[in-house]
Amino acid sequence: MKQEDTVTTITKTITYQQAQQIIDIACSEWKDTLFEKWGKDIILKRSIVISQEFYDQMRKACTASQHKLFDEIFGKDKPEYKVGDWVTWSGKTPITAQIIRQSGSIGGPCWVLNEETHNSCHESYLRLATPEEIEAAKFPSKGTPCLVRDHNAQTWRLVYSNGDGKFTSAASYKEIHSWEQYQILDINNLPTQ
Numbered sequence: 001m002k003q004e005d006t007v008t009t010i011t012k013t014i015t016y017q018q019a020q021q022i023i024d025i026a027c028s029e030w031k032d033t034l035f036e037k038w039g040k041d042i043i044l045k046r047s048i049v050i051s052q053e054f055y056d057q058m059r060k061a062c063t064a065s066q067h068k069l070f071d072e073i074f075g076k077d078k079p080e081y082k083v084g085d086w087v088t089w090s091g092k093t094p095i096t097a098q099i100i101r102q103s104g105s106i107g108g109p110c111w112v113l114n115e116e117t118h119n120s121c122h123e124s125y126l127r128l129a130t131p132e133e134i135e136a137a138k139f140p141s142k143g144t145p146c147l148v149r150d151h152n153a154q155t156w157r158l159v160y161s162n163g164d165g166k167f168t169s170a171a172s173y174k175e176i177h178s179w180e181q182y183q184i185l186d187i188n189n190l191p192t193q
Contacts, residue, residue, distance in 0.1 A: 010052035016042045018073045022058075025066055030058075064088075064130050076127070086129040086137070096129045096137035139165045140184050147191060149181035156191055 014022075019038045023031055041048045050058075059077065062070055081087060081099060088096045101112045129137070140146055142163035147156045159167035159182075167182065183191065 012050045012052070012055055012074060014048050014050065014073060016045050016048065019048045021069060021073070025069055030061065062130065064133060067127060067130070081126065086134045087126045088129045088133050090125050090127070096133040136163070139163060145185040146182050147185055149191075158185070 016038075019034070019042055023034045023038070023042075026034055037054075038048050055074070059067075059070060083099050083101055085099050086096065087099060088094060099112070103112050140161040140163070142161060144161040144163075146159055146161050146167060148159050148167055149155075150157050157169070159169055161167055183189075
């Protein structure tokens with residue numbers, strides 16, 4: 001008789017009420033998917049078993065507010081962070097940035113998020129950033145003085161960031177432009193050309 005290999009599948013179990021909470025905050029596309037998977041169990045008030053693979057798909061699609069609900073229901077995930085990951089630090093002043101290196105650790109790894117402010121963050125306060133947080137973090141915060149390259153005039157101009165990849169001219173607050181080449185104003189590091 002041949003003994004078959006057994007595969008252990010990691011699953012999570014939630015109540016029908018928790019499943020309903022997840023459906024309530026989901027976008028319309030996910031509502032349909034979740035109703036197809038869980039609708040009968042919710043109506044019959046049965047517990048719902050979720051595979052690790054499906055949980056990972058849901059977690060990856062979460063917005064910041066959805067991550068909070070998932071943390072309440074499932075507990076915080078302990079992802080493996082690496083240099084280059086976009087993360088959100090939930091400290092006194094939340095920061096979303098890329099990890100640039102790992103620093104020394106006492107009680108767990110610490111990660112350095114950016115050189116400008118040298119934010120060293122303990123991993124217990126980190127989570128992977130949502131796509132919306134990453135997009136917002138790619139640009140200087142609103143009101144930050146920046147220099148943009150005006151290719152037509154072959155000069156650099158002083159502008160202020162709108163926080164969304166667009167800039168308002170220092171001369172006219174009515175004009176808003178996008179610029180491909182920009183840098184945060186740093187008196188000690190002015191562009192040469």
